[in-house]
């Protein structure tokens with residue numbers, strides 16, 4: 595496939611002109627342009643590094659509650675009723691939304707992972723999928739149902755799927771369990787995901803439970819950061835915590851919309867960035883956002899942290915446009931009232947563009963979403979089936 599006479603975002607964040615050839619899932623050549631260049635910009639795909647994709651089913655459900663009450667009174671009872679089928683349709687809706695906002699890879703922590711894997715394979719997005727490990731009963735991870743489900747996930751061999759391991763959070767597990775999860779991740783060579791210091795309550799209660807240790811210190815002590823780790827939220831991380839994240843190479847995943855909506859507080863991303871902590875962006879689930887639009891997260895992250903467009907794109911982009919790189923690409927239409935005149939491509943991309951300006955999203959060399967709609971499945975059917983599932987469960991509770 596050829597993408598002819600196009601503006602593209604080069605590795606050094608300059609905008610260049612050329613014609614790209616894509617083959618075998620990769621960018622195979624970039625030649626000089628030989629015709630008129632339109633008002634379009636090709637960028638690498640985006641990565642959504644913290645999500646719970648089936649939670650589209652809970653969009654708008656349990657509004658206005660603080661995190662602990664929202665989880666215990668609304669989310670957990672709803673989730674207890676979910677079937678594989680519900681998760682499958684809810685995931686397809688979430689994936690459609692992510693692809694439409696240029697996301698070519700997402701990291702997910704949830705349950706019913708087989709159904710999420712099926713949705714990922716059908717849709718053609720990349721998924722870093724983890725079965726959330728959590729335990730309230732003091733059972734061992736070894737031999738548990740959750741471990742068995744994670745092992746099933748690890749057994750999936752598919753180019754778009756990467757299995758990861760996840761501890762839901764400090765307050766939904768215990769030390770022995772976290773240490774077992776850390777061993778498990780090491781044994782199976784998995785990256786890990788975790789919710790970290792999302793609320794002031796969580797941060798303070800962890801210190802009470804664990805001899806003054808913050809969640810970052812505690813997880814580091816448990817060996818959970820000995821593998822590549824992605825810590826979501828980090829809102830209440832202290833300066834010492836940020837040093838821990840930096841020293842262990844943990845990526846802090848910033849979820850600005852979710853943090854604001856749940857009134858969790860603000861993660862001082864500027865301080866984290868200046869200290870050298872790796873940053874990425876996430877939407878979190880649609881129940882606390884309430885959409886999966888990474889363009890909004892880029893915009894908010896730039897405003898809240900005072901980041902330049904280049905900096906914030908550095909958190910969001912998934913790869914680069916260069917020969918030999920994988921062809922995960924997004925074409926943005928700049929022929930829009932809110933994107934003209936165009937003095938600065940990147941400022942317009944971060945501060946003015948909307949997800950609806952995306953003409954298509956390509957993953958692994960194939961266009962998987964076009965004009966806001968997924969190519970590989972019928973979004974109308976997924977919307978009907980997911981709405982039916984959501985209403986059924988809401989009625990049952």
Ligand SMILES: [Zn+2]
Pocket residue numbers: 644645646789826878879
């Ligand atoms: Zn989350």
